Amino acid sequence: MRHGWMRAVALTVGLVVTLGPSAAPPVAGQTGPGWVSLFDGKAIGPEWDRVGETNWRVEEGAIVADKRTSQTPAHLVSKAKYKDFELYVEFWASDDANSGIFLRCQDPARITDRSCYEVNIFDQRKDPTYGTGGIVHFAEVQPMPKAGGKWNTYEITAKGRLITVVLNGQKTVELHNGLFVEGPITLQHGEGVIKFRKVAIRPL
Numbered sequence: 001m002r003h004g005w006m007r008a009v010a011l012t013v014g015l016v017v018t019l020g021p022s023a024a025p026p027v028a029g030q031t032g033p034g035w036v037s038l039f040d041g042k043a044i045g046p047e048w049d050r051v052g053e054t055n056w057r058v059e060e061g062a063i064v065a066d067k068r069t070s071q072t073p074a075h076l077v078s079k080a081k082y083k084d085f086e087l088y089v090e091f092w093a094s095d096d097a098n099s100g101i102f103l104r105c106q107d108p109a110r111i112t113d114r115s116c117y118e119v120n121i122f123d124q125r126k127d128p129t130y131g132t133g134g135i136v137h138f139a140e141v142q143p144m145p146k147a148g149g150k151w152n153t154y155e156i157t158a159k160g161r162l163i164t165v166v167l168n169g170q171k172t173v174e175l176h177n178g179l180f181v182e183g184p185i186t187l188q189h190g191e192g193v194i195k196f197r198k199v200a201i202r203p204l
Helices: 002-018
Strands: 048-051 057-059 062-065 074-078 085-093 098-103 117-121 150-159 162-167 170-176 186-191 194-203
Touching: 085 098, 098 150, 117 150, 186 194
Parallel strands: none
Antiparallel strands: 048 074, 057 062, 062 194, 074 186, 085 150, 085 194, 098 117, 098 186, 150 162, 162 170
C-alpha cells in the first residue's frame, strides 16, 4: 500500500513538472490565421514610409533607432490603412526613451498625437497619466507601468469605437472614442533608444 502511495505522489509531481511554464500557451498575436507580419527581422521593408529623420536600422533581428536628427520625432508609417485590427508589437526601450505606437493616423505625412491615437512608450513623461501604457490625450493610465530596460509586448485591439491596450499581459487602458476611424499605424522614435523586434497585425 505504501509503495502504491509513493507511486501516486511521483506521478503527481511528474504531472506538475510537465504542466509547468514550458506548457504555457504562446502569447497571442505571434502566430495564427489572419496575422500579417510587418517586419521580417531582416530589413525595413516596403510596407513602411519614413517621416522625420533618425537612424532607423536593423540589428540582431530588431528595428533600432537611437539618434534622431529631425526637429520633430521620426516615424515609420505603414503604407496600408487599418480600421479594425489586432496589433502585436515586441519592443525594448531605454529608461529615457520617448516612443510610441500611433493608430488610425489621419495624415500620413504629418504624424501627431492630435491626429492619431498614440499608445505611449515614455517612462519619464512629466505627466505620467499619459505615459507608458496610456493613450495620449484620450486614456489615462494609473498607476503607470515601466517599460525601460527590458523587452515588452503590446497587444492593441481596435474595433469600432473601442480600443484596448494590453502591456505585458496586463490591460492598461480601454478607450471608447470614435474620433479617428481608419488610417495607418506608425512606430515612433523621439528620444533615447527604441527597438522593435516583432510587428504583426490581424485585420478584423
